[in-house]
Amino acid sequence: MSGFRLETGGRVDRSQPVTFRFDGKAYQGFSGDTLASALLANGVMLFGRSFKYHRPRGLVAAGSEEPNALISVDRGPGRFTPNLRATGVEIHDGLKAFSQNRWPSLSMDFGAINDRLGMFFPAGFYNKTFMWPRSFWDRVYEPAIRKMAGLGDAPTAEDPDIYASTYAHCDLLIIGAGPAGIDAALGAMDTNKRIVLIDEQDELGGGALADPALWPWLERSVKALADAPNVTILTRTTAFGYYHDNFIGAVQRLTDHLPDVTHGSREKLWRIRAGEVVLAQGAIERPLVFDGNDTPGVMLSSAARVFANRYGVAVGKSVTLMASHDSGWHDVFTLAKAGIGIAAIIDVRESVDSALMREAERLGITFYLHHGVVGVNGRHGVTSVDICNYDDQRVHRVETDALLMAGGWTPSVHLWSHSKGSLKWRDDLGAYVPDVPNENVHCVGGCSGDWDFGKGTVIDVLPTPKDQSRIKAFVDYQNDVTAKDIKLAVREGFRSIEHIKRYTTNGMATDQGKTSNLNGLQIASSALNKPVPDIGLTSFRPPYTPQTFGALAGHAKGALFQPTRTTNIDSWAQAHGAVFELVAQWRRARYFPKAGEDMHAAVNRECVAVRSSVGIFDASTLGKIEVVGPDAAEFLNRMYTNPWKALEPGRCRYGLLLKEDGFITDDGVSARLAPDRFHLTTTTGGAARVLNMMEDYLQTEWPDLDVWLTSTTEQYAVIALQGPNARKLLEPLVEGIDLSAEAFPHMAIREGMICGIKTRLFRVSFTGELGFEINVPTAYGRFVWEQLMAHGAQYDITPYGTEAMHVLRAEKGFIIVGQDTDGTVTPFDAGLDWAVGKKKPDFVGKRSMARPDIVASGRKQLVGLLTDDPNVVLEEGAQIVADPKQPIPMTMIGHVTSSYWSETLGRSIAMALVAGGHDMVGDTLYIPMPGKTHTAKVSGTVFYDPEGARLHV
């Protein structure tokens, strides 16, 4: 034996040495090693510092249940991954791993002072201590606690890796490829079922990988499965969650084990829908709870067998077993046969199977029955253990460098529980096992409680003659929860395991208590003197092991986070220097700055151009719905507040849409093209919502109406041409439409051609100027736009964006639904009662307009606000009060909804929702802002051209 590497054995490839670094120091391992096995082979016992007490910690397990050995791996800039379990990190040349939660170094950690002060850190310590003063929490307590406690550092650079994702469907999904899972796959292989076999490790085999006697069988089986065309094998793949209807999420790790990190996708998310699921997740060995059970070198008995048989590594040169279960004896026999020295077997039971004793005697192993470990000596590694004879309470010392724990087994019911399968308690196992399934799933092997590890006894804490209050017997290693903490929680009145868990944080670390939950339950059960099933069981929730955000996000990040909708004219705006904003998912030009202009200057210029000559605006994002059918007018009459039946073909109407509760939900100008055909427009953000609402009424309330609704939002590019010169510019470009004021009045629609393209031409205005909205098939949007720009040069045509559009509409008091309304505004509140058909017997929302709260006085109503200082532009959202001298907290009577600088008027303008506002015109209101309280007079909402003279020209 050189170091801790055994001369022979294991599945590592001794012909392929691998050099890697841990905390900067170079080590050698073999291909096939994990970071855990390779460091162990180099005699490294200390892997990290614990979460709360900063106690030195080593390996507990050999698999993904490992609670202690959390490390970080640095794969280059942006590729830093904290909190990986050393037992799951495959080594490769150049691997750089680091220990965590220590400063300045792993062996010399200042935070370890917490351990000396441990008596001051009982369960609920943080809840109890850091309550007062409240103001200290943000500035003092939290930053200090965050610095002291915690796991690895969160990476700060952007993740450059690519993450793939896919869907898969199969008849049979087998999760876990130990002997039970492989048997299930072999059994189904000759059917025509599509089978997927998943395992989290780098090779199939599970527990068989630590049992050389099974290797020939394993090799044959894996080859048979690999050759079967209907079997898909996914290794390095963790099924992390089990969702409804046999939908399983799994992450496949593709490149972390390779030296070249830049090749291909790092991970792949599998969303698998399975006809039938077989869970073969196995079982996890349970630690024993005794003083010093967290000393580096104290680990699970099964882990020692895995390190010896799979990796060819001895966990010590003189190993001691502390057992309450037969399986530990078998493990130790295996170690002895591999040439590892055995100091002693200690078993808490008074008698064990005579065959075990005979085998121990044959191998020359000393064993002590009815004994227990009561102390572990050594700080950074075991040097000896103190064992107590429970018959006479005498304690003596055993020299040893590793202590194995065999506390029995806990079936891995995690995914079973995700699927909401029920569990039943088995006293003989001291564990919950699967009972009634909730999906088409069953468990096989260890996770069903079916194993051949022998018998054991279930024990909560090893008895000890020591003062219970002075020992640290850990239950949850990762969250530093001791048996004492759980007993304290019970003494303080906690009864349900759900509460005990949250108070002590037992089982709440990143390992979700894989090794601690059942011990915690047993201790609580003893303390409460109630059987385990009576105190409940905490729920397992996805993920089974921590997964990266990258894998879950996949490609949905950056520009691909959500679709960006662009209009046909967007490319022109881009080329002409537009500044964009997102409106719903649409990218819209906000303003078109000329050289040296800021937003304010550009918007002022754009507004003036519209008022004085002509502006051009891309309104393609407006929602559009084609309403067709003999009952189209009747349908709209029932949906909108306005009357529609008398609207003549060729005319438009401003439509106001309420929800059934009487509040405004959308608006837009719509046109009647023919007796049975309407072209509706909606707000940009409301298009989908309005169509859904209309479909709802049409399908479920009035299925007798013969109407079809079709979204045409993306079928038309819409160009708004607004300003006194709009008609003059348009006239020479239009065919088949008489543009004269008499033939084509405000609020009318005509069909014809523009620049040779078929158009639906609206004469409408959202600016208060003479205006047209040109609808052309989307593909011709930019073409027509460019024609208008070219012909409009003589009028100094000016493209304007959404910001100028907002100012222009506000000058006219036109509301924006969702900005000047908030889902609690009625047509009357908004001053839109003129748009409500009083004579209509019914429309959506009509009855609600007579609801007691809606006819009550004091409702918030939309008014104009003119600041006393015309240069003050109020902040949108600012709160309004009637009396600025009232004591704080003041009574807020409303808020500013829209506020702009109006270059046309040479002053600021604003709209606001104010309680009883319609009766306050002329009153002065106050807007307290940091440093100054502004004053403003209530006005009407139309600030410009109230007679509408500019429209009707």
Place this chain on the structure above:
Amino acid sequence: MILIHCPYCDEKRPEIEFANAGQAHIARPLDPSGQNDAEWEDYLFIRANPRGRHHERWRHIHGCGRFFNAVRDTVTDKFETTYKAGEPRR
């Protein structure tokens, strides 16, 4: 992710194709103006919140676009049945 049977498409499809549309079998009164305030409040706002069987509406919004009714168990989240709009309550 739940699979939901669309009674119009007659297929089980993933829930991301569907949108919940609230409690089922609440018909809009034929003459809303004839409703007193209490009746109208009941229609507008009062909804069941059962533990167990719940009748609710769904729309196959990213499929055929049809609204239909379903019985779902609010404890297990399992769909007992789905049926077309207009069919009697199950």
